[in-house]
């Protein structure tokens with residue numbers, strides 16, 4: 588277990604932003620994770636758990652407490668059952684599952700961060716989300732002071748949300764268990780129109796597993812959504828805003844403001860409609876590359892706010908507020924941030 592004092596956090600985030608941690612603990616076993624959490628809780632010390640730092644916006648003043656970086660390892664495959672230690676690098680785990688001929692997470696290729704963070708916001712992309720494959724999550728329950736096993740239902744997954752995100756002070760994910768599918772070298776059904784178009788198939792068809800994986804990686808790279816230290820378009824936290832889910836009344840009001848434009852619309856649970864945050868941002872006048880300061884929109888994707896190299900967290904938040912306010916003025920829709928904010932708010 589490595590303990591560092593007054594440790595910079597910016598290098599541990601994909602935005603490369605944020606001040607120092609009073610204390611940074613890097614844990615490589617479940618016991619070290621639990622020991623660190625217990626000690627912080629017993630001392631009443633603020634605790635921040637991090638994996639790959641790819642969904643975090645940390646304030647310029649940093650974190651006045653213990654930051655626990657989970658660096659545990661473990662990739663255990665038994666038939667189609669896969670158990671990942673929380674610290675495993677997610678994109679590498681997806682690659683290994685695909686190499687083993689197993690479908691179920693192939694469309695989640697190239698997403699940065701750790702396996703343990705995937706249940707937190709129910710990571711999803713290109714028509715797939717981890718909630719579909721997860722059978723159980725093993726977590727340390729800080730309230731009960733013990734390790735618990737949560738079933739898929741108990742994780743309360745929904746769009747970019749879960750029990751872990753709803754109650755961030757309670758659970759530390761230790762292991763995530765998946766049931767994958769051996770479909771004789773085929774992927775799960777293609778659900779996302781852009782993927783289907785690129786592959787030249789109809790939505791609902793299965794394709795060669797390795798081809799599905801490579802296709803997604805290619806699409807993501809073209810949008811700056813695969814990490815590349817040399818490319819500032821990837822110095823981001825991925826999508827900065829979630830796609831707004833509108834109630835029937837909100838959707839009617841939104842349609843009334845659209846005039847003769849037509850916005851993307853997808854059915855969402857509870858008779859709601861999901862529209863596209865990227866479309867709203869673009870149509871509100873914030874195109875790719877928008878901004879002249881040290882933080883700008885990615886030149887490849889309107890949804891990614893990026894650090895061009897010399898930004899502070901305040902620079903990034905100023906841009907985020909400008910975009911949020913512009914979309915509200917243009918369409919009456921409130922954008923909500925997807926990354927977790929530490930010591931700051933929009």
Ligand SMILES: Cc1cc2nc3c(=O)[nH]c(=O)nc-3n(C[C@H](O)[C@H](O)[C@H](O)COP(=O)(O)OP(=O)(O)OC[C@H]3O[C@@H](n4cnc5c(N)ncnc54)[C@H](O)[C@@H]3O)c2cc1C
Nearest residue numbers: 638639640641642700701703704710711712759760824825
């Ligand atoms: C270029 C880019 C592309 C992205 N594309 C996508 C995408 O397509 N789809 C998508 O859903 N997301 C995407 N993301 C967001 C991000 O990669 C995911 O949310 C990822 O799961 C975060 O993992 P992490 O380990 O980096 O978490 P961190 O950023 O370190 O932490 C995020 C949150 O999870 C908590 N957390 C982390 N580990 C644990 C744990 N073991 N137990 C309890 N809580 C924990 C943290 O406290 C924090 O609240 C993208 C990000 C980037 C930079």
